[in-house]
Amino acid sequence: MTEQTTHYLRGRLQLELGNFKLESGEFNLPMQGVTVLFGRSGSGKSTLLRAISGLDKNTRGELSFGDELWQRGKKSLATQKRHIGFVFQDAALFPHMTVRQNLLYGVKRLPKGIEAADFDEIVGRVGIADKLDRGVNFLSGGEKQRVAIARALLLRPQILCMDEPLSALDWRSKAEMLTLIEELVAAYQIPVLYITHAPAEVERLAQNIVFMKAGRIERVESLQEALSRADSPLFDDEGAVSVLQGRIESEERGLHPVVFGENRLWLSEASTADKKTVRVRVLAKDVSLSLSDPEHLSIINHLSAKILELIPEKKHRMLVRLQLNDGQKLFAEITQFSAERLGLEVGQELFALIKSVALTE
Amino acid sequence: MTEQTTHYLRGRLQLELGNFKLESGEFNLPMQGVTVLFGRSGSGKSTLLRAISGLDKNTRGELSFGDELWQRGKKSLATQKRHIGFVFQDAALFPHMTVRQNLLYGVKRLPKGIEAADFDEIVGRVGIADKLDRGVNFLSGGEKQRVAIARALLLRPQILCMDEPLSALDWRSKAEMLTLIEELVAAYQIPVLYITHAPAEVERLAQNIVFMKAGRIERVESLQEALSRADSPLFDDEGAVSVLQGRIESEERGLHPVVFGENRLWLSEASTADKKTVRVRVLAKDVSLSLSDPEHLSIINHLSAKILELIPEKKHRMLVRLQLNDGQKLFAEITQFSAERLGLEVGQELFALIKSVALTE
Amino acid sequence: DTAKIAVAANFTKTIEKIGEAFSQKTGHELKFSFGPTGKLYAQIKNGAPYDAFFGADERRPLKTIDDGTGLKESYFVYAQGQIALYSDKYPVKESPLQVLKEAKFNHLAIANPKTAPYGERAEAFMKSQGVYDAVKAKIVNGESIAHAFQYVATGNAEIGFVALSQLVDPQSPVYEKGQYWIVPQQDYAPIKQGALILKRGANNAAVKAFMEFIKTPAALEIIHSYGYSTP
Amino acid sequence: MVEIFGIAVSMDPIWLTLEVAGWTTLILLLLGTPLAWWMARLQSSSKIVLEALVALPLVLPPTVLGFYLLIILNPNGYVTEFLRLFGFEGQLTFSKTGLIVGSVFYSLPFAVQPLMHAFEAVPQKLLDAAATMRANAFDRFFTIAMPLSQRGFLVAATLTFAHTIGEFGVVLMLGGNVPGETRMVSIDIFDHVESLEYDQAHLLSAMMLIFSLCVLMLVYALNRRFGVKVG
Amino acid sequence: MVEIFGIAVSMDPIWLTLEVAGWTTLILLLLGTPLAWWMARLQSSSKIVLEALVALPLVLPPTVLGFYLLIILNPNGYVTEFLRLFGFEGQLTFSKTGLIVGSVFYSLPFAVQPLMHAFEAVPQKLLDAAATMRANAFDRFFTIAMPLSQRGFLVAATLTFAHTIGEFGVVLMLGGNVPGETRMVSIDIFDHVESLEYDQAHLLSAMMLIFSLCVLMLVYALNRRFGVKVG
């Protein structure tokens, strides 16, 4: 678990597929943590990722990773020489091999001098140690994805590409896998390029977000930047979301305190992994506002905050942008009726209430 | 839109598929409103529905619908004579026909004396009037399901069978389709047998629920019965849920008041259809409790309630079963820490707080 | 009248020529079916609608009489095949037996002695001249005499026993190429090709007329011109 | 008789070949379709036996197949007797009928195999959907299974047609090589070869090749362009 | 010579047939695999032309194909000359080699078509996945595409084998019917028919049929049981 220097993936790529034209525009992405490709269906996320991986022979343009040249014009470095790992949406396990054979496929092909990751460790961590000798057709969807991830990780790739690795899974497997990916990324410090439609996955994993639209990279933002815009495409689904970062402290009365500045949030669930900082995802519609610090109320998370902005939304709703006293921002979504009733104004000091049980790490 | 007398679907069915054995046990289902088949993956829901439809030749047992005999021993009435409609998970549109041809396929085959439903009305209501002459391969997933539903409705079936009609859709199409199905069921008064994994769909649509487990019908309950059990299988996913029924009144300040007994809930979204009663789905984790009626709070739904039961749950949580003053039941999920802090006891009177924006009809 | 006549493949061109002359003269129409004699026999045995049968030997036409399909009294020998040794590499004209004895060639083509009389006679001739053992390993068998000829004509076999008729035909690909030696008739049993009318053709005027016509000098001239002799 | 590049060729065998190939294709599609449909829906081990039986004509040398058909279809045989009960007159062998019957046997696997594979690929769910819309089994077959198997039909038709054009052994045995009646192109070419008329043989072969190449290319092109995508 | 049911049959043609069919199958799998793989990955319209060309041997009557091979492969022809440059001695025709070469041409579509279809069905995603695991193109072919196409190989091998066993025209034309060297079962049966030895013909045909039926049933059974499910 060494600290790695950050390489940049830079270039511009073109690729035509039938009527669709990918024309990325210049990009220069720091390969650190998870970089999410986000955009509507058909916006070209998968196409870009395949172009970056060298999987499509018709790719044109320029691409370099650190000081390795991967593409110049029509000339491109073969995929198998790019030291990348790839996890496909439907796992793409080899159906004629057992789990173990799938896992060792890439390991056997590593050039001399590059060592594979520790087999037992990866297999254990990913949770497939007891399934090594099964045929892959006898695995559930979640198990298949675990194998696919382990298979990629074993090669210690310089970049791990994941194209909607969770979208074929049911909610239970999805939740488990998300935790697993988060752990693995933290543990192995491998830069990840991650495609997803799901804002929850973005907020959980992303360091940077590449927004795509109609075959172009529209903009590249850090997660914090993306979340500070009220009109962020990330909010299309469940409404506005805030992500608070804080220090987790040890459990008290079944709750997990997370501290930021003078504020303290009580989480009812948290991973037991010994992390210092955690991200807490708060849906704006789970945040209520109170002018005074209420008593006799089951809601225990009362954060003092100041109104930064009042953003009227459609359907008679109001998005309230708050600043907590350590400087972090928090969105609250309430009805305009409530806003009027409470007489909210920019600059006003008040309390944001969040139910513990609505919070997940 | 005539009132129909309720027929019963009764019998017991057996069917073996490889290692799997369906052995339904006796059932007697009132065919009224939506009857949901609910159960884990592999519990035999699809198999039962196919057996009921006569789609599997190896079905054995007894089945009758009203006074029509559909199955006795090995003898079974052919599917095409059962007057059922079927909507499959992946739409199962005929790829070599246009939308219109798909829609008219069944209509052309109706025996004399049975009239099809009004084509233009159904097509308009389902929202595919502008797509009639497209090839079905050029439709999105949601559009395909609309066509499949219209295709079944046109035949005015005695029972409409739907096997996970929404599960292949993204969240946006899912929400639209759910509203559509609800409307159609209300408008045409066709009894529906509906398979789903999603509690939200059950709570929205179901009149009765058939719980299946390992090839057997475990129990049949009305929605209210199913929701009154704290250990209901419906709560596996998002935790306990309450469904409140009330009378909707006309919009006030952008909010839709729903009245039950003396209580009044303000919904921020409601379908504009002129319905009298609506179902409001309340997640237990969206309900907070307050000993006094709080002021200066953005939460406007304050329902006075009495504690019926305190049910400790894992992860230091507490499920509180409340009775509203019109007799309806409501679950609230809070932390045990809060419960202790507030000193909650059975029989205590207090206020349940629900954010409007968290409520959907 | 119209008649259908089954004819051994080796006689194809000759009989077509004769048929033309016959039709012109009499106005009868003839349809010839060509094939290996054994196959024609099998067809006749199984109900083929032929009115007459021209075989490549005597055995199989005579067998139709035993089967009850051939008319005994109509049987006659219509031609005698002559075999020739042909090569475009070896001096078969001057010293045929020497060439055979030395057997420097890779392949000697003959018709399959088992199924074709031309092959059987060629084999018997070589045995009688004491050269058979020398060439035995070099023999390749054509299914019919025509097939044996193709081996030679395409250069796959350097030497072969073929029918004289195939060498004297101006259309032949080896016409006036290479050299050949006509095996003296007294050195092998004559290849009598028998013909007869079949039951089906018993009352067919065209057949009757043709069987007569083929014995006329005009027809015999054509037969001889294609390298066959007649008894 | 027409002249092409100064070479006289008879067009009769060409028309006959096209006619026989056309009928054979038609009949095999009509008979092969229900057989293939039935086989596609079989689950038991009898399916394996049937598949093997259908493939057998591939293994038998066509001449041998022709020989046995000749014996079985003989005008005094059981098959013909049986047909006579239904007022059938005439003969199965040595006629266009015979050629077609022979070709149907010979090309059976070329029709049934692609059809069976196409039918196996029709999603059960679509047939189920049709059943819920009051289509009975026949209706489902004609309105769903058949249109979705159009590629299979295209492949079956081409292979059958092409294979019948290239047919030789069976038609020679069964047909009897009667000019204008049962002499097909393949036999005609071979007769030309046998009677040393190589020019005609080359010309006819070239015509057949070019024609077939065009048909095949057309079919493969259609196949790629217009296949209905299922699923 | 062995006696079966009191009928003397020579086993040589049987062994030879199996040997030639075996070699043909092996060679066609070796040559057909890269050809089929290449064709499967072609997108352009040249694919259609290639597909049609590969299917052509279906259309040509085998005897005609054999005749042209006889011309092309003759010992003075370009092909043989070319092979001589690489030290080839001997002759392509009248030898086991010749039979195998002919059969390879004849059965080409039976090997290439099933392989091509199998290769087309290998999911691109699995090949991509292998590429990301450092497998180069060859490696991907051998470790992913080939094992996933095993059904295609099975079908190709059986059809080729069966078709070569039933081969007649080409081997007859090309082989020279040398006992023990180029006389295959199909020719042997035919010779028995020609020389009216019907008992032997029946026995050999029955043996061939039963053997082939067993092989085909075995293959179709394997095909259903052990096919790897993809996807």
Ligand SMILES: Nc1ncnc2c1ncn2[C@@H]1O[C@H](COP(=O)(O)OP(=O)(O)OP(=O)(O)O)[C@@H](O)[C@H]1O
């Ligand atoms: N092989 C192909 N030929 C032609 N068009 C293609 C091909 N592959 C993809 N496309 C088209 O390219 C566009 C972009 O596809 P891409 O898969 O990159 O989108 P995406 O952003 O990954 O979408 P999704 O979220 O649905 O996976 C789509 O319109 C798609 O239809």
Ligand SMILES: Nc1ncnc2c1ncn2[C@@H]1O[C@H](COP(=O)(O)OP(=O)(O)OP(=O)(O)O)[C@@H](O)[C@H]1O
């Ligand atoms: N044709 C078949 N042959 C053998 N087993 C089958 C067949 N079809 C279904 N099964 C098995 O029967 C069981 C019940 O399947 P069924 O599709 O009815 O479940 P389900 O409750 O609808 O599940 P899901 O929610 O995943 O759709 C499963 O274990 C399945 O694997």
Ligand code: MOO
């Ligand atoms: O004329 Mo024959 O019977 O083929 O040698």
Ligand SMILES: [Mg+2]
């Ligand atoms: Mg994609």
Ligand SMILES: [Mg+2]
């Ligand atoms: Mg199901």
